[in-house]
């Protein structure tokens with residue numbers, strides 16, 4: 001009987017996400033599904049992500065393993081995945097998105113507004129830094145790295161709070177430590193945040209895996225995360241750029257809103273557009289998504305988005 005092998009990093013979050021997909025795939029196909037651990041430079045190098053050479057450090061070792069047939073699929077956090085398609089690979093399924101919001105995890109149940117003046121807040125994300133500076137210029141922002149557990153471990157120790165993805169916290173069973181979920185309207189999160197992407201070799205999936213992928217794929221999620229990621233691609237920005245984007249589908253209308261921040265939080269630019277999704281093929285709907293994302297990108301560029309974001313953060 002066929003066994004499907006999921007290549008995964010060894011971090012708590014990666015194992016949690018891969019196990020989630022393993023269980024769903026096993027249920028959907030009746031096949032055996034197992035995890036294969038792959039180590040990457042992003043796991044062993046403690047240097048800042050930016051200095052590791054831009055986006056996708058976690059993805060590259062995994063992708064080599066997939067291309068070498070050491071596994072059959074990868075489970076990525078979509079927000080960590082570069083927008084450019086990787087040669088020979090394709091996103092075979094994008095399951096229904098979880099909570100896209102950022103979560104504040106603060107000591108003593110504090111919210112962002114309740115943090116005392118000068119409180120120390122940890123994050124390694126330029127978007128979160130810009131958003132924090134823009135709302136609370138008094139805070140001391142501490143650049144932190146490492147996995148979710150080690151970040152949470154510093155709250156109440158050397159930090160007053162950290163910012164993390166609600167979906168990531170939930171997947172490792174620690175969402176209860178969130179003291180505030182930041183609304184997407186005033187605090188847009190990263191393009192694709194909260195969504196997983198299942199990557200496979202192109203044209204090489206076989207009937208069992210193909211069936212499993214189609215059962216896990218969620219079209220609405222694919223449309224909204226594609227819209228958000230097209231903003232990144234259109235601005236030629238990487239996952240480290242200070243850009244928030246939120247797309248939703250409501251009553252057949254896809255709404256996309258994106259905000260570009262000056263890294264120091266002193267300026268920001270928002271553009272929003274919508275499109276009525278016509279019933280039809282995925283390809284036709286993706287074309288509509290592309291149009292709406294282009295309108296958002298054009299408006300941001302016309303407003304001077306390229307000047308807000310310094311070239312260095314565009315990778």
Ligand SMILES: NCc1[nH]cc(CCC(=O)O)c1CC(=O)O
Nearest residue numbers: 077080164165167168193194195
């Ligand atoms: N860049 C790190 C990263 N990549 C994906 C997640 C969590 C899962 C997700 O948001 O999809 C996280 C942690 C975080 O941002 O707190």
